[in-house]
Structures are given as structure tokens and as C-alpha cells.
Amino acid sequence: MLRTILTVSLLSTVMMAQPIDRTKPPETPALPAFKLPPLHEFTLTNGLPVVLIEDTRLPMVTLRLAFQAGSKYDPAGHPGLSEAVSRLLTEGTASRPARELAEEITGLGGAISASSNADHLMVAASGLSENLDKLVELTADIVRNANFPKDEVELYQQNRKQELQAQRAQAAYLASEKFNEVVFGQHPYARRSPTPESIDATSTETLAAFRDKHLMPNNAVLVLLGNLPPRAQVRKMLETRFGDWKKGTAPKLTASAPPKPKRSITVVNRPGSVQADIQMGRLGLTRTQDGYFPLVVGNTILGGGASSRLFNDIREKRGFAYSVGSGHAALAEAGVFRSVMQVRNEVVEPAIEAMTEHLAAMGKERVSADELSNVKNYLSGTFVMSLETQAGMAGQVVSTKALGLPNSYLETYTTRIRATEPDQIQAIARQVMSPESISIVVVGDAKSILPAVEKFGEVDVSEARD
């Protein structure tokens, strides 16, 4: 039998005795409340914070090790270095050539990979619980002793350039790239991917220097979740594998604040495009700023999912776009809100107009009680669903910790979503969704779409980089 990980108060004896009316959806109780499993926290002697979570459903373990070493720490002039470190971290250590490492990991029924986002460099590992100690040993070896062999660096250079070329061939990629530049200006969030030049400049030395500067125990957080041995034993194991890893002084981010949002219109020319990729948005909020939860709820009403205003109007009713929606990403230093659509060249003007109206409406009128209650349920329900897998739970916990949020952030997430009032949504929308401060980025065939875009104001035109 599987054991319970999330405790619930199920109110589940549902009116079986009543006659059934099949013309209406059945009445069901309110969503169940939920409680996170306990987080067991301690800090190793070298300053590495650890969180353990027990989940005995399956004989598996999942590990996340996040460093304050995302792309925002890329040196000026070397965009994509954090990403390169993450890609090469698992390609060999001082004592294990890449092939041996890969074979050992597969033999554990596991996977170890690393990735980099704007804020963090993250190592993700999983495997059969019987191999926990070995998995921890390999993870420790990788983050401490990755040695970035020359042939692996060359392979990275060769293939990353091909990948970059393929990415640049996609309009959606170009649109995001330009949008980040416009919204973040000189802030490091403006550029997250490498350039052909920075790929060329990547070497064993530059990678090792980044590793030595940022990957240290007191600049990280470790989350270990799954079918674990007794806690004292896990702690001893972690001390053995990580304990003699030396503390250091991690550099603090020195970046000026992103520019104040102001209205702008940019077209990236992509000759021959039969459609236009449009992004409209601006700076949003971090998770700790006032108005964050109302913004999350408001954004979902506007453009999250298949019941949203944008989906129903711009896709279903007006048929301008197959793909349309909006999103808000709360990064450590700033949030960013954007609505996104891909439309036929012929409807660029009415589509931008419709989007502008929807954005303005969020600040002009209160959302309806029906919309509000639907979205609150949607967000609460999908949040609980995201915790169904080990990877989902570990991901939520590690990002909470790495962003420096209190544990209560996860515990009270659904409660705070539910507490949101229409006035709060309207107030934050008036700020973050106000068309007067929105940047518009359009990627498409300038010859075909420029006249339509120019109706909205002065346009800055640039060429798509190849």
C-alpha cells in the first residue's frame, strides 16, 4: 500500500442518496485543504543548508542542489557562461572521465543533470533509493571537482553554435530575446543566452574560474526528498560527502535596477514571415512585493489557461491567433509580465488593439465574482497537482529556499491565492498592465506588418540577427 504524503481533510461522502439529475454537473464539496509534508532542516558544518523531505511512496530519491550562480552572474562580456558551466558540469571530474561518470549514473537507475536560469545554477539528480549514497557521492564529485576537459569544451562550442543558429531561426525565440532587452535594459536579466563570440571565448579556464567563484557550500541549498534512511544517517552521509568542501566568500550581485517601465514599440524584421510573434508587457513584481498574489490571480484571469479572457476572445471568438496567453515570472530581482500571441500578418493591427483593450480593462473594471472564484480554484488545484511527483515537490521547495522565501510561502500559497480581492487585482493591474507603460515587441516581415504596427506609435525597427 502506498503511504500518504500530503494529509488531507477529505469531505468525501457525496450525496449518493439524492436522485441524480444528469443535465447538471454534480454538486461536489469545496476543494480539500492540504498540508505540506514536514521539512527537516539543518546546516552542515561548512555552511551548506539542507532540507530533507520524506516520501515513501516509491523506492526513489530526488536531489536538488541550487547555487546563487545563474546567468545574472555572467561576467560582462561573457553572456552564457553560467549556462556553459551547467552543461559541462557533468562531463567529467578530476577522478572520473565523462564516459565513466555517465555509466555510473545510469547504473544507479539515475540521472544527474545541471541547468542554469536567470538566478540559479541547479543540479538535479534522481535514482533508486538503494543507491542514495552513491548518488550523493557523484553529485558532490561533480560540483566540487568538475574539470571541464578540453575535448568536451570543444564539443560544447561546436554544438552550441549549431543550436544557437536553430534557435535564432525561430520567431518566438527572437521575440523573447528582444523583449528581455527592451524591458531589462542594462540589467543582467536582459541577456541570458550566449553569442557566437562568447561561445568561442569559453575555455577550461573560464569555466573553472566561474566554478571556483560561485560553487561553494555556503552559496547553495540542498534539497533531498524520497524514500530516505533515518535522518541522522542521512546527515552523516552528507557530512562525509560534502563536509570537507571549503566555505568561501560568494560575490554579491552588483547590478543597477532595471529601467522604469515606459511605453515602447519595437519591430524585429524577419523577412518572409507569414505570421507575427507579438509580446506585450513590462516589469512585474517579485514574490515578496505587495500585490504579488493579486497579480498572479489577475494574470490568470487575463491569459492563463483555456478559460481565460485572451483565449476566449482573441482565439475562440475573433480567431486572430491559435496561440495566445499571458504570464508572469517572478525572478529574484524583479518580476516580468507579458502577454504573447502569434497572429497572421493580416490581423496584426486588430490583434494588438484587442490585446491593448484587454490589458486596459483589467485596470478599469473589477473582475467578476465568477471569474475570480474559478481562477482561485484553478490555481489552488494545479498547485497541489504540481506536488504529486518527487521532482515537482523538490522543485517547489528548492526554489522557495533559493529565493530566500520563508517556508510559510508554500504552506500559505493557496490561502493567499484565496484571500485575493477584486479591488487588489484592479489596483495592481492599473500598474502592471497599464497600456501606457507596456512595451510591444513584434517579430515578423517588416514590409508586411510595419504599416499596421506604426498605427500604435513610433516604431524602432531592427534586423533579426542570424
Add this chain to the structure above:
Amino acid sequence: MKGLAPLMVAASVAGLSAAEIQVPFEKYQLKNGMRVILSQDNAVPVVAIYVIYGVGARSEEKGRSGFAHLFEHMMFQGSANAPKGMHFKTVESNGGSLNGSTHPDFTDYFEVLPSNKLAVGLWLEADRMRSLAITEENLQNQKDAVKEERRLTFDNRPYNTAIVDRWPELAFRNWQNSHSLIGSYEDLEAATVEDVANFFRTYYAPNNAVLAVVGDISIPEAKKWIDTYFADIEPQPQPKHPDMAEPPLDGPRSAVVKDPLARVPGVIIGYPGPKRRSEDFYALIMADVALTAGDSSRFQQNLVKGKKAVIQYQADLGWPFASPNDYIDPGFYSMFLLHLPNVPAREIVAQVNEEIARLANDGISDAEIGRLRTFLKAARLTEIQTSLGRAKLLGQYELFDGDPSLIAKELEALLKVTPDQLQAAAAKYLTPERQIVMEVVPAPPARPSGE
């Protein structure tokens, strides 16, 4: 209630303690022929409702390519008591998520909901199985939506035309297997309301469906709701299976496809595959794992890293639309490799042939096959973590094999494959004489063709 006697089974996996991994389930049939699989697991307050119909792109008739997929869209356009828009709204406003998808041999729909909302999901699925709203307006609207989908997600993305439209044409000889899953604009336009109604009556009958309900449920309560909503939906004559037989392969075939959207060249290589559930089926899956699965695989280590001409690849029994879970013969074991522009495709094919020949000639060590077995165990554990993951496997194994206990037994069969069997399968199936090759060549930038 009449029907087959309920069957209580607990599937367990050899090599792992049965207490550690179990997917208990109960299987029964309603009197209208609908098969039901219930699997209770109260760990997380979530329930997955999964309805799988025995119809897919290979059920389509000539002149009606893309019909199965068009119909999948129609399933979200409303039914007698849940008008247009209500399906999405009801699921999302109850804290759930949903989707549907079309495959060569099946079409499926799911809702994942907080577990105390189970009845709502069952009501929605039953209402559209009983009374889908098939109107001219909905049909025209969805024809437009599918054409837009085709234009944006197929015609405007690199490699998709080659993979979806051209590859099946090269690989198969029987139209049933070779036509495009998304369909042609002409065929989509030609579909009538009557076609749609017939298709619905024939294939979306309860006796052509399997319902799996998995997660935080009470079995008696789930049974009552299922009986209430589904039991009196009228059955239909069992649909005929299309003749999918392929003529024997008469030697290797090849083609070159130009792709104006691609920047990096690719090559597709395929081989006619074995019969589902035969010994060769399991042995060839193991050969694929040895060649292509994970960072330690032979392709990754010897091609991507060793020869440095292949940049990345995908491979599977059933690629591109199926995996071993839903591979139905006739089908292919295929792979798609992206490679450096300055290395010709024939050189990539030669490298692949060399790797396969090494496996076919020299076999595999006990250490290597041991690693693969551990890898497979972990992969199956990961797959069954979610209630939806378990529901999909239980439903598909029931539809295709009449045996949901394969959720554990399939792994058992894979773990039993010996090094000799693996080697023999590579030597028998993956030979240059049985090889079909399609090069995808980036074409000089041209205006992508619109509608």
C-alpha cells in the same frame, strides 16, 4: 450489474520487492461493453480520469485524412448538457487540468482533478460520449482551428513536414499507414457533418472505449458514479479494424526532403519492427536502450562525443508518434539525427551502421545490460509517479493487450531479455538491407508557403 466478473489483480515487479512497487487495480465491464479500470492510491488528493477510444489516424478512410484529429477537436465543442466552453471552464474552475490527443491507433482524453471533484469529471466525459454536439457551425469552426494549427505548428516549424507528412509516405506502402496524421487541407475541408456523426457513432461508442480512474478514490463510490453516468449509453456494432498489412520490404529505400525552415541538416533512419509482445519486441526495445537511451548510451558516447558529427538524436520503437507502450505493428523502429552541416548524411548513416554492427557482432557485456536493466526500472518508476501516468498505462495496456497488469509485467519481460537475445534482435532487424533513410536538407531561405 451484468458484465464480466470483476477481476482483482495486483501487479508487481520482479527484482523489486512487491511491497515497494504495486499498482493494484480492479477491472470490469459495463453491460454496454465499456471497460473500466479502477486503481486506488490515496497518497495525494488527486484523481485522474482517462478515456481512451480505439480509433486513430490509421482508422481513417481515403479522402478523410486528418479526420481522427479533427474529431478530437470536436470533442471539446460541447455536448447536450455541457455547452461549448463548459468543458474547459468546469475542469479549470474545479482546480483541474485536461487535454486530449490523437495517435495512429488511439485517441485519448483526460482530466486530472482534486479527488473530491471526481464526479464532475465523470459527468463531463459521459455527457460527450452520450451526446456530442455535432453541428455545422462547430465543424466549420474546428476545421478552421485545425488548419490554423497545421499552419502554425506544422508548416511553420522546421522538420515537421518531413516527419509528419513525408516520412510515413516513404516508410509505408499501405495508405492506411502512410497518410498524414494531421491530414491535408483538402481532406479537412471535405469533411461533412454526416461524416462526423458517423465517425462518432462508430468509434466513440462505449464498447470501443476504456475508462481508467486512478488516484485518491473510494472504489465503491467511483463505481456508483460510473454506473450512474455511463451504464445506459447505447452500445454500437463493434467497429471493423482497418487492414493495415504492409507488403514485405523489397529492399532499402531512401529520399531527400528539402526544408526551408531548417538550419541544421537531419537524417531519419528506420527499420520495420517486430510484432507487438513477441520475444523480438522486448529484445529490440533493449537493443534501442543500449544504443540510444541516456548519457551512457552507445550513440551518445561513440557518435555525439566520439565522432562528433551527430549533434543530437531521438529514437524509439514507433517513432515519431508512438513509443513501445503503444507501438502496433506494422510499425518501425526509427531514429532522427541532427548533424553538422559539413558532414554528409551518408557519412552519418555509415556511423550509425557501424555502431549497430558492433552491437550485432560483438553483443553486450553483463555489466552493460545490468546498467540498462536498472535504467529501465527507474524509468518505469518515474512513469508511474503520477495518477495520470498510471491511468494512461493501465488504459493503453487494456485497449491494446487486454491486460492492464502489463504495467508491471512488461518490465519483467524486459528485464528477462538476455544479452544473446538482444544481440540477435539487432542482427535480425537493424540491417542495411532493411534500412529506410530520409535526408532532411536545409533549403536556401525561401518564402515559407502559406495557405
